[in-house]
Amino acid sequence: MKCFKKSKSDADDDEPDHALLYGIDEVPAWYTCIGLGFQHYLTMLGSNIAVPLILAEGFCLQNNNLAKSEIISTIFFVGGIVTLLQTSIGVRLPIVQGAAFSFLAPTLALLSSPKWKCNANNLTENNTDDWQAAMREVQGSIMVASSVQFIIGITGAIGFLMKYIGPLTVAPTVTLVGLSLFGASADSFAGKHWGIAVMTIGLIIIFSQHIRTVPLPFPYYARGKGMKVSWIKIFSLYPILLAICVVWGFCGILTATDVFPTNSTSYGYEARTDIRLGVLQEAAWFRVPYPGQWGLPTVSLSGVLGMISGVLASIIESIGDYYACARLCGISAPPKHALNRGILVEGVGCLFAGAWGSGSGTTSYSENIGAIGVTKVGSRRVVQTGACLMIILAVIGKFGALFTTIPDPIVGGMFCVMFGMIAAVGMSNLQFVDLNSTRNLLIMGFATFMGIAVPEWVKKNEELISTGIPELDQVFLVLLQTGMFVAGFLGFLLDNTIPGTKKERGLLTWNKVQDDEEQIDGISMPVSHYDLPFGNCGCMKNNRCNNFMKYIPICPAFGKDTKTTDKDVTMENGIAIHEFDLPESTRL
Numbered sequence: 001m002k003c004f005k006k007s008k009s010d011a012d013d014d015e016p017d018h019a020l021l022y023g024i025d026e027v028p029a030w031y032t033c034i035g036l037g038f039q040h041y042l043t044m045l046g047s048n049i050a051v052p053l054i055l056a057e058g059f060c061l062q063n064n065n066l067a068k069s070e071i072i073s074t075i076f077f078v079g080g081i082v083t084l085l086q087t088s089i090g091v092r093l094p095i096v097q098g099a100a101f102s103f104l105a106p107t108l109a110l111l112s113s114p115k116w117k118c119n120a121n122n123l124t125e126n127n128t129d130d131w132q133a134a135m136r137e138v139q140g141s142i143m144v145a146s147s148v149q150f151i152i153g154i155t156g157a158i159g160f161l162m163k164y165i166g167p168l169t170v171a172p173t174v175t176l177v178g179l180s181l182f183g184a185s186a187d188s189f190a191g192k193h194w195g196i197a198v199m200t201i202g203l204i205i206i207f208s209q210h211i212r213t214v215p216l217p218f219p220y221y222a223r224g225k226g227m228k229v230s231w232i233k234i235f236s237l238y239p240i241l242l243a244i245c246v247v248w249g250f251c252g253i254l255t256a257t258d259v260f261p262t263n264s265t266s267y268g269y270e271a272r273t274d275i276r277l278g279v280l281q282e283a284a285w286f287r288v289p290y291p292g293q294w295g296l297p298t299v300s301l302s303g304v305l306g307m308i309s310g311v312l313a314s315i316i317e318s319i320g321d322y323y324a325c326a327r328l329c330g331i332s333a334p335p336k337h338a339l340n341r342g343i344l345v346e347g348v349g350c351l352f353a354g355a356w357g358s359g360s361g362t363t364s365y366s367e368n369i370g371a372i373g374v375t376k377v378g379s380r381r382v383v384q385t386g387a388c389l390m391i392i393l394a395v396i397g398k399f400g401a402l403f404t405t406i407p408d409p410i411v412g413g414m415f416c417v418m419f420g421m422i423a424a425v426g427m428s429n430l431q432f433v434d435l436n437s438t439r440n441l442l443i444m445g446f447a448t449f450m451g452i453a454v455p456e457w458v459k460k461n462e463e464l465i466s467t468g469i470p471e472l473d474q475v476f477l478v479l480l481q482t483g484m485f486v487a488g489f490l491g492f493l494l495d496n497t498i499p500g501t502k503k504e505r506g507l508l509t510w511n512k513v514q515d516d517e518e519q520i521d522g523i524s525m526p527v528s529h530y531d532l533p534f535g536n537c538g539c540m541k542n543n544r545c546n547n548f549m550k551y552i553p554i555c556p557a558f559g560k561d562t563k564t565t566d567k568d569v570t571m572e573n574g575i576a577i578h579e580f581d582l583p584e585s586t587r588l
Contacts, residue, residue: 434503
């Protein structure tokens with residue numbers, strides 16, 4: 001079933017066209033998939049690079065560019081594998097998996113231990129033994145903590161909680177997915193040269209909105225017909241890729257002419273394209289990451305408890321991402337079985353990340369969901385192509401290292417657009433609730449505000465979080481510094497404790513996602529997009545599912561009554577068809 005798209009004949013000429021270029025089940029041409037997949041690769045490039053660069057100081061790798069490039073390659077390699085799993089058998093939405101920021105706080109706390117403290121000896125380029133020992137302890141802690149995420153998914157705990165989760169829980173959570181990253185977008189990236197960042201933002205907006213319907217001529221050769229010209233709306237397909245390439249080339253010219261300062265302490269230095277050339281020179285041409293490449297992982301109790309808090313924060317963020325992605329793809333919200341599988345696969349992803357040694361877990365990437373909203377391309381196959389590119393380019397070390405030279409201000413400009421889109425998608429969930437209700441306004445406003453205020457206060461007053469148990473302190477620090485968790489928890493608590501009717505809370509429309517289909521703008525939207533690609537698990541040849549399958553939380557039959565008392569009923573695409581009905585050729 002293809003994504004719902006409004007046809008030109010159904011809409012007035014003056015009505016804006018919100019149709020997707022490619023729906024979730026649609027498959028573009030192979031060359032289009034490669035281009036769009038590569039765009040997804042570039043979209044998540046900055047975040048995947050940012051994680052190891054942030055951890056470099058904790059691992060004492062400030063001067064070891066080769067080690068940093070190897071960790072970056074490992075992150076991309078694992079992210080590609082998990083993305084394929086997530087889009088194929090997980091939640092089956094076009095969601096990219098990459099290094100999780102929620103694991104940064106517990107990882108940095110673990111690395112702040114006196115035994116990993118940096119000194120003159122382990123700050124050299126050849127401090128292999130020291131940083132790999134620290135990495136092995138991070139690996140072991142992530143692998144053990146991933147079991148919590150796996151158990152939550154396989155047991156259906158998330159699906160059970162969804163009956164209590166409505167728009168007033170999802171809206172502040174998804175909104176904070178975007179808003180909570182304003183600091184990283186502005187300070188760590190865009191703020192290093194606002195001129196370049198604004199140029200990137202402007203080009204993305206111009207390409208994706210102002211001139212997205214303008215076609216460009218592309219000549220091609222047709223056998224027997226000679227040269228032909230095809231008109232392609234390239235700006236609507238590749239707005240992010242085009243913007244990055246244009247600004248990157250512009251920065252290269254300004255770097256070659258020394259317009260940008262050469263002093264690393266001067267403002268604008270980070271816009272140069274030659275800052276990370278050392279990584280390009282030192283990276284191997286071919287290198288295949290493998291489990292245990294840094295040695296046998298070790299485990300510490302404090303590390304495991306800290307990583308569990310990162311796992312919990314990641315789950316909350318991912319659920320918000322699933323809903324945001326579904327809305328941008330124009331399909332119904334994910335049912336319970338899809339949510340369960342999504343969290344389960346992310347647990348497997350964290351296990352892989354720990355085994356391979358990426359220094360972080362894996363999670364859904366919000367910026368790539370924002371890219372779907374900008375490009376209007378929601379094809380699952382495009383993201384799967386991007387995942388294959390992640391794996392291939394991770395093995396080709398030189399090629400992957402090349403894109404680490406993209407200046408931070410370009411990445412920051414891209415983030416400003418992507419995260420802004422995610423915040424807006426979060427707010428759009430409020431269309432289901434009564435916005436004239438002071439109850440609803442209180443819940444949304446308070447949850448969102450505290451989701452911003454509490455993490456900022458905790459970051460500046462970490463010493464005040466003291467229970468006497470260091471491991472418990474670490475759990476509280478990670479959760480309270482995660483805006484999505486704070487906003488989602490408060491929204492969930494208040495929405496389920498403050499009296500309100502189902503209509504007022506928006507649950508009458510919201511709960512339709514638990515049925516076989518959802519009505520969106522009067523159009524029937526099936527949830528079959530989330531079914532497993534190889535069938536509804538456990539179905540026999542006559543398509544009657546075994547009754548026990550409705551008790552398996554990760555099966556599409558979960559929670560459904562598969563029994564039938566009519567022996568003359570067969571199943572066609574999940575719909576009961578009586579054998580005494582008209583033949584298929586004559587049925588309307």
